[in-house]
Amino acid sequence: MDYQVKLEIFEGPLDLLLHLIHKNEVDIFDIPIATITDQYLEYLDMMRALNVTVATDFLVMASTLVHIKSKMLLPDYEQGTDEEDPRVEITRPLLEYMNLKSAAEELAEREILQKDVFTRPLDRTLLDEVSKEGPEVEANIFQLITAFRRIIEEEQYETRLKIEAARWSVKEKTAYLVALLREKRSVYFREIFEGQLTISELIVTFLALLELVRAGMVRVFQPTQDRDIRLEAKFENQDDNNE
Structure with missing residues (x-):
């Protein structure tokens, strides 16, 4: 039986990377590339096993991660040299994406506040529920x-x-x-x-x-x-x- 679920409408590869970085509680400027790459590929394998359609940009990011991982494993690669850290290739777009996402969330919050202020009474019951559940x-x-x-x-x-x-x-x-x-x-x-x-x-x-x-x-x-x-x-x- 063939099951297909479109994934493109959910998150992109940068969202997956951020998810893994937060999950592993690591510094975005010091990403353990081997660990993150392995976990990223595990997610893709899980998606394929579920017959979830994997968008092309996920595969492009996978190849980028593997390339960076292999580059850092080369005998002639040493940290502390003048050569640029290979991880910058993903760190830069991640930082840009985080800034854009943060700005978008802030705008959305402002829009919600503008709609709600002076138009909706404060619901104490709802506040109590939020304090319990988070x-x-x-x-x-x-x-x-x-x-x-x-x-x-x-x-x-x-x-x-x-x-x-x-x-x-x-x-x-x-x-x-x-x-x-x-x-x-x-x-x-x-x-x-x-x-x-x-x-x-x-x-x-x-x-x-x-x-x-x-x-x-x-x-x-x-x-x-x-x-x-x-x-x-x-x-x-x-x-x-x-x-």
Whole structure:
């Protein structure tokens, strides 16, 4: 069975690099290129195993990382010499991208404040909920893949992901997720995999989730890195429409 989920609408290769840098808690000016390259390639392998379409720019960045890694492993490469650090090739665009992203987020926050000021009363209940749960930070495709890999590892499924002739289709699992979210409106990421006994069913469910996120029907967020990802319905309940 052939499952294809477009990845381009999520994050680009620079987002993946930033995700790995934050995950490893390393200085952007002193990136452990071997570690980051290996982890980057692992993510691409995971995407391919899930039959997720990998955009060309991800592959270009992969070749760039491998080139930098091989250059730094050469016998004649020594740190502290006058030669420019090969990692500058990715550090510069990363810094530029971070500045652009920060500026865009600041503008978005200002726009939200301008819309809300003097028009919406302060909701103390909402503030109490936020203080308990923490800020709702949008989760990206890489955090979803990391969480999915963790579930597979914890359940001790085979790490070689091969989809056999499955009894489930992405369409069926999409309908299942829509029904679940229509009933509960918000669930933890782990909840959608409860009671699933095979790796094939897990993968098809995960692909169905990606399709719903791509379609803008589900929002994913993670209050902090050590908290479970939450899924929230962005579609209206049929019962609400009938009222």
